[in-house]
Amino acid sequence: MSDYREMWKELGLDLEAHDQLLAVIPQIYGDVYLSQKNRPEGMSYLDFVMSEIHGLRVKELNDLKASGGKVVGTFCLYVPEEIVLASGAACVGICGGADWPSDEAERVLPRNLCPLIKSFMSFKLAKVCPYFESSDMIVGETTCDGKKKTYEVLGEYTNVYVMHTPQTKDDSSRRLWLEEVEKFKNEIEELTGNKIDSLALAKGIAMVNAKRAALKRLNDTRKANPVPISGKDALLIQQVAFYDDPVRFTEMINKISDELEKRIANGVGVFEKDAPRILVSGCPMAIPNWKLHHIVESSGAAIVAEEACIGHRYFRDMVSDTGTEVDDKLGAIADRYMKLDCACFTPNKERINNILRLVEDYKADGVIHYSLQFCDPFTVEYASVDKALKNAGVPVLKIETDYSMEDAGQLSTRVEAFLETIKETEGVVL
Ligand code: SF4
Ligand code: SF4
Numbered sequence: 001m002s003d004y005r006e007m008w009k010e011l012g013l014d015l016e017a018h019d020q021l022l023a024v025i026p027q028i029y030g031d032v033y034l035s036q037k038n039r040p041e042g043m044s045y046l047d048f049v050m051s052e053i054h055g056l057r058v059k060e061l062n063d064l065k066a067s068g069g070k071v072v073g074t075f076c077l078y079v080p081e082e083i084v085l086a087s088g089a090a091c092v093g094i095c096g097g098a099d100w101p102s103d104e105a106e107r108v109l110p111r112n113l114c115p116l117i118k119s120f121m122s123f124k125l126a127k128v129c130p131y132f133e134s135s136d137m138i139v140g141e142t143t144c145d146g147k148k149k150t151y152e153v154l155g156e157y158t159n160v161y162v163m164h165t166p167q168t169k170d171d172s173s174r175r176l177w178l179e180e181v182e183k184f185k186n187e188i189e190e191l192t193g194n195k196i197d198s199l200a201l202a203k204g205i206a207m208v209n210a211k212r213a214a215l216k217r218l219n220d221t222r223k224a225n226p227v228p229i230s231g232k233d234a235l236l237i238q239q240v241a242f243y244d245d246p247v248r249f250t251e252m253i254n255k256i257s258d259e260l261e262k263r264i265a266n267g268v269g270v271f272e273k274d275a276p277r278i279l280v281s282g283c284p285m286a287i288p289n290w291k292l293h294h295i296v297e298s299s300g301a302a303i304v305a306e307e308a309c310i311g312h313r314y315f316r317d318m319v320s321d322t323g324t325e326v327d328d329k330l331g332a333i334a335d336r337y338m339k340l341d342c343a344c345f346t347p348n349k350e351r352i353n354n355i356l357r358l359v360e361d362y363k364a365d366g367v368i369h370y371s372l373q374f375c376d377p378f379t380v381e382y383a384s385v386d387k388a389l390k391n392a393g394v395p396v397l398k399i400e401t402d403y404s405m406e407d408a409g410q411l412s413t414r415v416e417a418f419l420e421t422i423k424e425t426e427g428v429v430l
Contacts, residue, residue, distance in 0.1 A: 093242025226269020231303025
């Protein structure tokens with residue numbers, strides 16, 4: 001990596017703590033990613049992005065800021081990035097997938113909060129995230145209680161704007177949500193000083209739709225048997241989608257899909273044909289949370305899809321670009337985001353139906369339901385997921401964990417036992 005120390009210093013990072021963080025990533029990445037065999041060549045782009053994780057992209061963002069542009073940091077799929085991009089600002093997902101240094105967050109937050117929330121709060125308090133420090137505005141949302149209340153605390157340290165997200169899908173919720181989308185547009189106009197007109201919105205919508213279409217295309221290749229790309233690599237792509245430049249990312253992902261489609265035509269896969277196929281469903285896995293995928297794929301099974309925010313929920317639905325007025329476009333954006341089926345919704349039958357559909361589409365032999373510790377929405381919703389899958393005769397394994405590796409051995413044992421059960425019932429190759 002080039003020398004970015006001056007940039008990090010100017011951003012106000014704690015250089016010593018930041019050095020410690022950067023020292024561990026190459027080791028983990030090497031063990032989890034570079035150790036894989038027969039990876040698609042196109043993954044070298046992702047290797048490059050990861051080797052520059054706090055470098056090149058951060059520099060791009062800061063070059064944008066130097067020319068008068070703004071950076072908006074987000075945590076949740078509810079924040080319409082189409083509007084951010086329409087203003088000329090950059091939109092970056094602030095991750096929250098590492099368990100370091102969680103004791104920082106516990107200075108201001110309770111211990112029994114989900115690791116994702118504690119992680120992003122720790123990164124802010126420890127001043128080790130250049131994306132956080134580059135953001136002119138952080139956009140929160142009132143999804144789960146933990147995040148909702150944490151944004152009040154976070155607001156004492158940085159510029160936070162909160163979108164009020166609906167919890168039901170009736171007409172009155174849709175009206176309130178449309179108002180939130182309109183208010184968000186006004187807020188972004190004020191931040192950037194740029195008027196967002198219909199043409200700008202059309203461009204923002206087209207850019208994000210193209211990114212979602214590229215991710216959908218790539219994920220469609222995972223329906224093949226044998227799968228042409230590992231679940232780990234697909235997860236990484238979906239994680240990087242939140243912070244890479246959207247146009248470049250879309251182009252690179254389409255190139256990888258070209259390669260994967262050729263692999264399918266030639267019967268090339270990264271796992272043996274008929275290896276067990278697993279759908280992972282549940283909480284988002286933010287970068288660098290690769291724990292479950294690594295455990296599952298080290299046991300010989302292929303993860304073929306993620307029913308999660310870093311997964312299908314992100315790219316499944318497009319914004320329909322109908323109408324010529326700003327109001328038409330904002331209405332289409334509001335409608336698209338109302339389709340999200342996060343466990344924060346009640347009731348949330350759509351999610352159950354989507355899980356069943358994914359099992360069928362990706363020919364999954366079993367589902368691993370993944371929830372982060374202390375995540376009430378997903379942990380409680382597991383009961384309905386379990387019931388629906390059992391009724392459909394689909395084996396399911398419930399995993400509740402955090403970011404530490406302390407339970408890795410125990411999880412491996414449980415995953416292996418689950419795969420044995422699948423093997424006995426389905427006759428798949430292990
Ligand atoms: S799981 Fe829900 S709250 Fe979390 S990022 Fe997804 S939509 Fe947002
Ligand atoms: S994983 Fe669960 S508890 Fe954590 S932020 Fe997301 S919805 Fe909230």
